[in-house]
Amino acid sequence: MNPSASRPLPGAPLLKLTHHTGNTSKSTTTMAPIHLLLLSLLTPLSTTASPIAPRAGGPTFEPIPENCTITNQLPTTNITDPTAPNNTSSLLPSGWKLPTNFTNTxxxxxxxxxxxxYTxxxxxxxxxxxxxxxxxxxxxxxxLLGYNVPTPEGYYGTEGGELATACLLYDVFLEERMFVPAPKGQYVNETASNVDCPV
Incomplete structure (x- = not known):
């Protein structure tokens, strides 16, 4: 047997054992295996119950109670579309966006x-x-849910501008007067809703 094999490493925890041989007991000191120490430290942690919280990703889909009021806030009035030929008046049931300064805030x-x-x-x-x-x-x-909405610059490291379906959440209620016309072909088939629920 290698004599250094029974010597503890410097700084290693020591465990005092009593060894019985016949009528006499002999006290010996030995190093506790590291896996036993780790097991004794980690066992209480693994048996402690903790609730599982929602993790990173999108907000959870929660059914909206009946006592909430959902209202559509998209403008429905005629506007003059500056990109249309001869500045003709056009009705845009979609094609509205919120200004950048509003969105940033x-x-x-x-x-x-x-x-x-989905539909x-x-x-x-x-x-x-x-x-x-x-x-x-x-x-x-x-x-605001819209189709053909340009992704913002820096979105997942991209330059932005890719047209996609977007779900955008806001911390204030929306009003018709907040919207501005979107560039032609963007923010189409959109829905802008206030989700007003008692707190």
Whole structure:
């Protein structure tokens, strides 16, 4: 047997053992295996119950209670489209966006995805449910769901500008007067909803 094998390493914890041989007991000192020490330290941690909290990703989809009021806030009035030939007046039921300074101040969360898997009505409901499930109750007050919405610069390290379906959450209620016309072909088939729920 190697004599150094029974010597403890410098700084290693020591365990005092008593060895019985016949009528006499002999006290010996030996090094405790590291795995036993780790096991004794980690066992209490692994047996402690803790609730599983939602993890990183989008806000949870929470069913909206019946006592909440959902209102559409998109403008429905005629506007003059400066990009239309001869400045003709056109009715734009969609094609509205919120100004950048508003978005920079009030946008809580944004998600962009390329191909919608649901109908526009289902997508709008999911976006509203994410608003209701965002943070503390009442934190998210409004959503904008639109198609052909350009991704922002820096989105996942990109230059931005890719057209995608977007669900945008805001911390204030929206009003018609807040919207400005979007560039032609952007923010189409959109829904802008206030999600007003008692807190």
């Amino acid at each position: 009030h946008e809580l969360y944004s998600s962009y995805f390329s191909q919608p898997f 526009p009505a289902e997508q709008a409901l999911h976006c509203q449910q994410q608003c209701y499930g965002f943070g503390e109750r009442g934190t998210c007050k409004a959503v």
